[in-house]
Amino acid sequence: MAEKRKLFEEVGQDTPARTAPAGGMIDANKRGARGAIRAWLMVLFALVMVMIAVGGLTRLTDSGLSITEWKPITGAIPPMSAEAWDSEFAKYKEIPEYQLQNKGMSLSEFKSIYWWEWGHRQLGRVIGLVWAVGFFGFWAAKRIPAGWTGRLFGIGVLGGLQGAVGWWMVHSGLGGQMLDVASYRLATHLGLAFVILGFIAWFVFSLGREERELMQARRLAEVKLFKMSTGLLHFAFLQILLGALVAGIDAGRSFNDWPLMAGGFFPPYPFDLDPVWRNFFENAGLVQFMHRMAGYLLMAFGIVVWLRGRRSAQSDTRFRFNAVLAMLIIQMLLGIVTVVYLAPWQVAILHQIGAVVLWVLILRARFAARYPVQQSIRG
Structure with missing residues (x-):
């Protein structure tokens, strides 16, 4: 049985040192x-x-x-x-x-x-x-x-x-x-x-990043910004699917005026095919119109998300949402050029690669909203 120590007993050199707890216990044996x-x-x-x-x-x-x-x-x-x-x-x-x-x-x-x-x-x-x-x-x-x-x-x-x-x-x-x-x-x-x-x-x-770092970062998560960026991600995915419908029927080479379509806001004969549902997949005018309108709405919503992102306390998060907005603008311009020049393969493939870059940048910004990179008070 260990000897009891006095309340004011001086600690000598023979006192056994206690081992400090090791860090990184969350990642131990499973990294x-x-x-x-x-x-x-x-x-x-x-x-x-x-x-x-x-x-x-x-x-x-x-x-x-x-x-x-x-x-x-x-x-x-x-x-x-x-x-x-x-x-x-x-x-x-x-x-x-x-x-x-x-x-x-x-x-x-x-x-x-x-x-x-x-x-x-x-x-x-x-x-x-x-x-x-x-x-x-x-x-x-x-x-x-x-x-x-x-x-x-x-x-x-x-x-x-x-x-x-x-x-x-x-x-x-x-x-x-x-x-x-x-x-x-x-x-x-x-x-x-x-x-x-x-x-x-x-x-x-x-x-x-290490698991312990992610667990700590999640406590600082910007929930509203994360939800908004999730919505932007889903919206971008819908636009990608609409772009595939455009490519599938070469609708990008059908109407080469912008911002109008064949001189009007709405394309001619948008519901010319029977049954009606086929027009949403096979009518070149209607499919391109849907892609254009979704692009405008995506741009508008992207600006709303960016405005919320620039209010983040983390400079890294703000930078990532700045990159999303910049790529949204570039992608919209590529889409317009693709339409105006009847979708040459060089421009069309740049537009598709732009969709990949935008997709990843949105994911990257969303990840920062979920797991912010902590910065010093000075930063």
């Missing part, structure tokens, strides 16, 4: 390879961003229907002989796009669109491989931080679903009188790509 996983996710992010750009170019070059079969494994090998090329070309000649639009196309012309689509699909395989090697490698080494296994596995599930949706989209243009894929399927395919990109970006932001 994992946060830095390495974050780097892996950043590689995936870059690949998905390139994939979106390549997908847009595939659409703009009318290459998406050049491969008429879905072969996830064997399709990685392109035609290696003259006979194989003739076989692929013969399959393409059986679909409406060739018979109604590209009849008489030469084999060399077919090869140019074939390589675009093959590259698009090949990049998808590369993304799947990078994900699988990274995920199962970290999982086997038991280096995934606690609570992150399901999140990282979910990215792979969404990637697999994206491949299936891609074929579902392509299949819509292989029969009937379709010259292109169904616009609503194209919107689904692009929308899912942005969802995947959004999850990856959010995970990259989260892994860039």
Whole structure:
């Protein structure tokens, strides 16, 4: 039994020193390879961003229907002989796009669109491989931080679903009188790509800071600003889907005057198709009108969110919302130029990449509202 110490007893040199509590107990034994996983996710992010750009170019070059079969494994090998090329070309000649639009196309012309689509699909395989090697490698080494296994596995599930949706989209243009894929399927395919990109970006932001830091930062969260930026994120997503509908039917090349459409505020014959619901997906005038109006409303709401963001006490948060407003203005100007010049592929692809940049900047600002970067009183 330890000897009782007197109230005023002097502490001598023989008094055992007490061990100070170690910091970082929240992250103890569950930190994992946060830095390495974050780097892996950043590689995936870059690949998905390139994939979106390549997908847009595939659409703009009318290459998406050049491969008429879905072969996830064997399709990685392109035609290696003259006979194989003739076989692929013969399959393409059986679909409406060739018979109604590209009849008489030469084999060399077919090869140019074939390589675009093959590259698009090949990049998808590369993304799947990078994900699988990274995920199962970290999982086997038991280096995934606690609570992150399901999140990282979910990215792979969404990637697999994206491949299936891609074929579902392509299949819509292989029969009937379709010259292109169904616009609503194209919107689904692009929308899912942005969802995947959004999850990856959010995970990259989260892994860039320690769990204890995030828990402390959340106490300073600006709830109203976070909710408003969430609404802006959803609104931007809707605008991206409408943009996909425009691209799906080449509506961007139908009305090249701005701010009017064919000399009026409302486009002519907006409900000319039967049944009426088809006009919201296939009527070029109405689809472009919806995209324009949503763009104006998105810009207006973006300004409202920016005004709220500039009142933040954190300079980092204010800077991020400034970046969102700047990109909103740039994206709106790119949209106007795209329309006025009848959507040349160089400008159209810049507009699509601009949507990716805006999407990530909104996510970045939203993350700052949720987990503010603390600054000193002087700062």
